Amino acid sequence: MKHEAPRQSAFDGLQGEIRQDGPVECLGMTFESDEARRAYFLERLREKLADPAFRATEGFPLGADEDILRLSDPPYYTACPNPFVSEFLNNSGERKVPAALVNREPFTSDVSEGKNDPVYNLHTYHTKARGAY
Secondary structure, rough: OOOOOOOOOOOOOOOOOOOOOOOEEEOOOOOOOOOHHHHHHHHHHHHOOOHHHHHHHOOOOOOOOHHHHHHHHHOOOOOOOOOOHHHHHHHOOOOOOOOHHHOOOOOOOOOOOOOOOHHHHOOOOOOOOOOOO
């Protein structure tokens, strides 16, 4: 019988966090380490959690502040609506899409498909589930 090595996950060896030694740049600020970056943004998130208007944001989870902070790695990920998104957008560097493409007029033409169109014929009987007889 052939012995197979155990399957490895992409997360094997990470042990919950990625550590980076040395200076870390994040949102235009430089921190002495990734742990310093995390501590700074966790404190900013803690301040936001104390704001009742922020807690009234649609989609805000039911949970204790400490649970939300423990599950978050701000500014990259927060277990609540991310208050750092606007900072990401302001510090994202070069614009990836040329301005000429962003400022285009909307497409204003009628679109019609007939019964012989490939998209229409993709599924011959739209409400019938394949293989579920």
